[in-house]
Amino acid sequence: MTHFTHYIYQWYDQNQRALPWRLTRDPYLIWVAETILQQTRISQGLPYYHRFVGRFPDIHSLAAAPEDELMKMWEGLGYYSRARNMHAAARMVVNEMGGIFPQEYENLRRLKGVGNYTAAAVASIAFGKPYPVIDGNITRLFSRYFGILEPADTPKGKNTLAGKTREAMNHSDPGYHNQAMMEFGALCCVPKNPSCHDCLLKDSCFAFLNGMTGLLPLKNKKIARRIRRFYFYLLENKENIIIEKRENADIWRNLYQLPLLEAEEDLADAAILSNYLTRELLAGEKPAVQKISNTLRHELTHQIIRAKFVRFKMPKLKASGNRIIINKKEIHKFAFPVLVRNYLAGTVDK
DNA sequence: AAAGCGGGGGC
DNA sequence: GCCCCAGCTTT
Incomplete structure (x- = not known):
């Protein structure tokens, strides 16, 4: 195991937050959590997760719900297509897959609203398959540590990043690995003023060694309002x-x-x-x-x-x-x- | 490859 | 005021 992964696992064992979706391997619950958390901070999504799984504890209850009720559950969370897509996906699982949540990455990927990130998250966390997730935390952590200088929002940058995450993947516990990487990015290798002083990876971190933690990851897109x-x-x-x-x-x-x-x-x-x-x-x-x-x-x-x-x-x-x-x-x-x-x-x- | 899609929080 | 958040879909 590399210094990089070894240190992050050790950090994760000591510093991980207690989160409800870490207590289950039910693919439905993992999928609900991952969808709620798309572009959404845990603090904002957490109360929605509790309400959602309280009202829709399984795929059947979700598939049977009227869409308006689902939208009401989502009120205030934003990106409402997530709720509409979940509804369609739940009905597909119930009506076309016998109510059994898909287990293979390619089949997960066919569900509406499930992209590369969510398919990898469910495949790894619920089913132990070695697909690396790439979210904002991991993009930042890997761009800094490995010194990825291609913009992260371009195909080349994404491709380089995907290669690095595949190399880093630990096949003995992919779900643990993915969550450890994300948690470290979310709590330690943060966007502004990261905790480099306490980070034992600083001696091998490209961004730290080159004074570039504030510059990485690079991005091209600017938003027009x-x-x-x-x-x-x-x-x-x-x-x-x-x-x-x-x-x-x-x-x-x-x-x-x-x-x-x-x-x-x-x-x-x-x-x-x-x-x-x-x-x-x-x-x-x-x-x-x-x-x-x-x-x-x-x-x-x-x-x-x-x-x-x-x-x-x-x-x-x-x-x-x-x-x-x-x-x-x-x-x-x-x-x-x-x-x-x-x-x-x-x-x-x- | 780029645009569109929410709302909240950090600094 | 700007950036970012356990991204995805459509054009």
């Missing part, structure tokens, strides 16, 4: 409000929201109150506008959303198209984007 203006309409009477489901290929797909006008430029209040959607929603009624909120900012990785909420008390509610009227007491049953959820939490019944 788009500004969007959203005008939401809260139409309410004493008991009910109107909501609608987002079904286009856009952010928040299959979540619910308030009726929405998107504009390319900021709209003055007069324009908000006279545009086509206002007229359609008010349907001839002339209610006084209750309130137009301040502009609320909501930032996503690729978008900056500037939102205003317009509130009308309606004599009676009429819903057309894909809009539905729900009782205010039922709001909690629907999955809303955080932006909308926060507004409703601070507004309705106040």
Whole structure:
């Protein structure tokens, strides 16, 4: 065994966190955990994991659930396609694979939402197969220690990294190996101000020896952010409000929201109150506008959303198209984007 | 190869 | 303000 792996195993034995998915080898539970944790910190995902496996303890309960309930479980976690894909994958396992979770990497890879990382994680942790996982932690750790100078977000960089992780793989306990590498990256070889001073690998670490820990891993991509203006309409009477489901290929797909006008430029209040959607929603009624909120900012990785909420008390509610009227007491049953959820939490019944 | 997809937290 | 997080899919 190399110095590198030996030291990290030793570190892991002493420093690993107690996490619920480390107590099982059930491929379903491992898959749920790995999917929740995609691009998500453990501290954020942990309560979702507990709720999820409490409500859906096995593949059958998940496959049998209505999608809206699944989206509700996922509310606030982000990247909602993960939930939709899990639902499809669960139904595939139940309907086409006899309810038996696939064991081979290639078969795991066929499930919706299961990419290279998740297939390797389930194959290694649940089934002991020697597939190295490559996540953000391992990309950083390996790029630094082995001095990978090709950008990590390019095919060449990924290929080099994959080679290194295959060389490092320990075939006697692949699941342990993968988790030890990730945990070391997550807790010690961290993005900013890594704990090099205490790290016994510093004498053989390329980045440390060359003063490059802050530079590695290299990345090429820069994110362009788009500004969007959203005008939401809260139409309410004493008991009910109107909501609608987002079904286009856009952010928040299959979540619910308030009726929405998107504009390319900021709209003055007069324009908000006279545009086509206002007229359609008010349907001839002339209610006084209750309130137009301040502009609320909501930032996503690729978008900056500037939102205003317009509130009308309606004599009676009429819903057309894909809009539905729900009782205010039922709001909690629907999955809303955080932006909308926060507004409703601070507004309705106040 | 690049873009799109959330929300939260660290510094 | 910028970067990153136990990534995946679509174009």
